[in-house]
Amino acid sequence: MTDHNRELLERLWPMDGQLALSAEAEHEMRAEDYVLEMPQSGERIVGRDTMRAMQQQYPNPPSIEIQRITGAGDHFVVLGRSDYGGDIFYVANIVEFQDGQIARETRIYGSPFEAPEWRAKYADPS
Template identity: 50%
Template sequence: MTAVADETTRAAILRYLEATGTDPALGHQMFADDAVLEFPQSGERFTGRETILAWRSRYPARVTMTLRRIVGSGDLWVAEGQTRYDGADPMYGVTILEFRDGLVVRETIYGGPPWEAPDWRAPYRDPM
């Protein structure tokens, strides 16, 4: 894959993530008809772009995202960030996006709450 194609993919991922809480239909234009969305932590799998879009369109909370970074190339990309539901405390998460022919065929999402690092690690860590 070329650098131009990678930048096009990065821009599409950014549009998708920015539209997640406001316009799911806009973001889901980059999903293949047979795409799969998985949440390993809850054991859920949603199959098909229309099913995924219907699920996201009915999501009962207002979702806002703060992107930390997007990394990847070719057919495998990862986005890291924070998600807030109805303005609550942030949940940290990772979205793994797998592409085929320029469209998302699998999205896997992992998320969890922030936690305090134990004091014993302080001498070894760098500030973020």
């Protein structure tokens, strides 16, 4: 399942930053009892039908630049940068699969910030 799961994630979040799939196409990738949690806002969306309804009502979907997909088997982490019309957030998305479908996602968002001076000297400038 590892190759299938990674392939599904790469279709869902292509590396070119363009969301390629409709809410209906994504719907089929998710388990019926799918759960999306966003701890920083306290949101918990339960059920793939609820997720599809939320996506269909979303006023301006963000652009997403995927930086890395890592994992194996039924557990992956997707790291990326989301642009919500000028508001930039970095996201770590923990994705759990069950029977070849996405069963659970936990998305953790953070705003960009400058490294403190004491630590910046250790950072690779690339």
